[in-house]
Amino acid sequence: MRDLTYGAVMGRKNEIMKKAVGIDYSEFEFGKIGFDYEKMMNNVAYEMEDMIKIQKETKVGNTPLFELHNINRLINANSAEGKGGRIFIKDEAANASGSFKARRAAISVYHAQKMGYKGVIAATSGNYGAAVASQAAQRGLKCIIVQEVFDSQKKGQPEIIEKARKCEAFGAEVIQLTVGPELFYTFLKLLEETGFFNASLYTPFGIAGVETLGYEIAEQMKSMQGHYPDYVVATHAGGGNLTGTARGLIKGGAKSCKVFGASVDLKGLHMASDRDFNRKSFTTGHTGFGIPFATQPDRADVPRNAARVLRYMDRYLTVTQGEVFYVTEMLAQIEGIERGPAGNVSLAAAISLAMEVNEGEIIVVQETEYTGAGKHPMPQLTFARENGIKIYRGEIQENVPGETIVLPNQFSQINAKELDLNKMKERYIDNVTKGYKYEDLTEDDVKYLEEEIRVDRIDIEKAMNK
Amino acid sequence: MNKATKGTWVEIENVVLEVGQRAPQVPKDTKNTPLIMWTKGLLIDKEAEIGQEVEVETLSGRLAKGKMTDVNPRFEHDFGKPVDVLVETGISLKKEIGGIR
Numbered sequence: 136m137r138d139l140t141y142g143a144v145m146g147r148k149n150e151i152m153k154k155a156v157g158i159d160y161s162e163f164e165f166g167k168i169g170f171d172y173e174k175m176m177n178n179v180a181y182e183m184e185d186m187i188k189i190q191k192e193t194k195v196g197n198t199p200l201f202e203l204h205n206i207n208r209l210i211n212a213n214s215a216e217g218k219g220g221r222i223f224i225k226d227e228a229a230n231a232s233g234s235f236k237a238r239r240a241a242i243s244v245y246h247a248q249k250m251g252y253k254g255v256i257a258a259t260s261g262n263y264g265a266a267v268a269s270q271a272a273q274r275g276l277k278c279i280i281v282q283e284v285f286d287s288q289k290k291g292q293p294e295i296i297e298k299a300r301k302c303e304a305f306g307a308e309v310i311q312l313t314v315g316p317e318l319f320y321t322f323l324k325l326l327e328e329t330g331f332f333n334a335s336l337y338t339p340f341g342i343a344g345v346e347t348l349g350y351e352i353a354e355q356m357k358s359m360q361g362h363y364p365d366y367v368v369a370t371h372a373g374g375g376n377l378t379g380t381a382r383g384l385i386k387g388g389a390k391s392c393k394v395f396g397a398s399v400d401l402k403g404l405h406m407a408s409d410r411d412f413n414r415k416s417f418t419t420g421h422t423g424f425g426i427p428f429a430t431q432p433d434r435a436d437v438p439r440n441a442a443r444v445l446r447y448m449d450r451y452l453t454v455t456q457g458e459v460f461y462v463t464e465m466l467a468q469i470e471g472i473e474r475g476p477a478g479n480v481s482l483a484a485a486i487s488l489a490m491e492v493n494e495g496e497i498i499v500v501q502e503t504e505y506t507g508a509g510k511h512p513m514p515q516l517t518f519a520r521e522n523g524i525k526i527y528r529g530e531i532q533e534n535v536p537g538e539t540i541v542l543p544n545q546f547s548q549i550n551a552k553e554l555d556l557n558k559m560k561e562r563y564i565d566n567v568t569k570g571y572k573y574e575d576l577t578e579d580d581v582k583y584l585e586e587e588i589r590v591d592r593i594d595i596e597k598a599m600n601k
Numbered sequence: 602m603n604k605a606t607k608g609t610w611v612e613i614e615n616v617v618l619e620v621g622q623r624a625p626q627v628p629k630d631t632k633n634t635p636l637i638m639w640t641k642g643l644l645i646d647k648e649a650e651i652g653q654e655v656e657v658e659t660l661s662g663r664l665a666k667g668k669m670t671d672v673n674p675r676f677e678h679d680f681g682k683p684v685d686v687l688v689e690t691g692i693s694l695k696k697e698i699g700g701i702r
Contacts, residue, residue, distance in 0.1 A: 209697060209698060279663075293679075303660070308642075308659040308661040312637065313635075321638060328663070409634055464694070468690070511681075513682070514681030528686050545693065546694070
């Protein structure tokens with residue numbers, strides 16, 4: 136009989152993961168801290184052509200790219216002379232399961248089937264659960280989704296409950312837990328019990344799956360406008376969305392396109408707090424994931440995370456919860472499409488950006504997500520009010536995560552804040568070089584860091600000697 | 602409905618970690634609560650009442666045991682109440698765009 140206590144299961148983590156992912160990450164590691172990211176992506180993941188084919192088989196990809204004409208009129212009316220970009224949006228809600236996550240799941244589930252696994256498991260409270268469930272349903276694999284969904288009073292975020300419903304609609308087993316990072320313990324026990332594939336969000340399969348999104352944007356923009364976009368804005372949480380899209384843009388030829396990350400500012404709320412859990416209105420796409428995953432990507436459920444945003448992110452913008460609800464309502468009221476709030480984080484940031492860039496420059500918002508009961512501004516704001524959050528229209532600076540949600544009174548108030556990427560890079564260096572002095576690092580380690588966060592060795596040395 | 606018979610869709614509950622067994626990095630408020638898990642499946646026992654220990658077969662074909670907490674659990678999430686700030690936002694944006702209001 137296996138020892139199923141917390142300590143024993145966590146102690147078997149590496150062994151369980153190796154069996155459940157089928158990748159020996161140590162093959163790519165070198166020196167004290169380094170690892171060969173490109174080698175891992177090239178050896179393990181699939182080629183673009185193959186991925187397009189795999190995704191097409193299961194109703195993923197080739198989603199529409201729309202210009203947001205009315206929003207662009209407002210951008211134009213609210214920008215200074217010579218300023219005012221044009222926004223296009225990639226309607227990822229059109230994928231099977233209703234979000235870009237289907238791209239990640241398509242490749243992971245295909246791979247699981249090819250390797251002979253009988254089922255797939257994913258730990259996620261987000262759209263990825265439904266994506267894996269939908270792909271597993273199409274490929275005839277069993278599926279288990281493990282969610283963090285309730286506080287200690289069994290009160291659940293409506294958005295997550297809706298995702299549980301959607302997973303069950305595709306025939307997946309859904310396991311629901313109260314708040315806490317020990318979800319990982321349950322997850323490991325299930326992997327061991329079933330022998331299923333860990334369809335982690337962070338394997339090379341999952342991240343490479345998003346490359347088709349960036350690739351499509353490059354191709355579609357080129358054929359619609361005759362040139363690549365100037366900017367692509369991606370909502371950033373775990374990092375896969377931005378990393379995969381940026382890699383795809385490069386592979387599609389859009390090498391000079393700037394890639395910006397956007398997250399909802401949830402500063403001050405603790406992600407593992409029972410009290411704070413239901414005081415936020417965004418369960419993903421927020422800084423509570425975005426900052427830690429950028430500065431310590433390998434905190435994921437696989438030894439080496441394939442999502443590494445500091446390799447690709449040119450700027451990191453944050454927006455308030457109030458601004459995202461405002462633009463979600465805007466998308467419905469003046470663009471005539473209802474989409475889920477979490478997918479519109481990058482739209483809020485893009486509108487702000489559009490008012491500062493030169494006239495005619497093109498910004499692509501690279502995703503939308505489906506909407507429905509629970510996953511919509513009305514139920515989410517109703518839930519927030521029931522949890523004591525004050526909701527009103529006013530100045531966006533009055534947004535205080537966990538206390539208030541303030542929607543702008545007018546369009547011109549939308550104003551994303553910028554996080555200092557250099558500080559985040561310093562924090563990254565702190566996190567990965569813990570226990571080492573600069574002199575301890577090998578030449579390859581230093582080269583790895585230079586590529587990983589795009590800084591010079593002088594700055595790495597400076598940060599480490601601080 | 603408090604009772605279920607074999608083959609009914611039910612929810613079961615397990616305490617994964619008791620208070621005192623929580624991981625060291627968990628914040629204080631969470632530490633004071635147990636980690637609880639809910640699983641759904643088809644009841645295997647001939648009949649059972651809420652609160653009893655039962656066994657279910659889940660949608661992935663696993664067998665799982667736990668305390669039965671619900672019978673035919675309903676999804677109660679909805680579209681919420683009308684929210685004043687959203688209504689006002691719609692009206693003000695239509696004004697800004699020079700629309701119908």
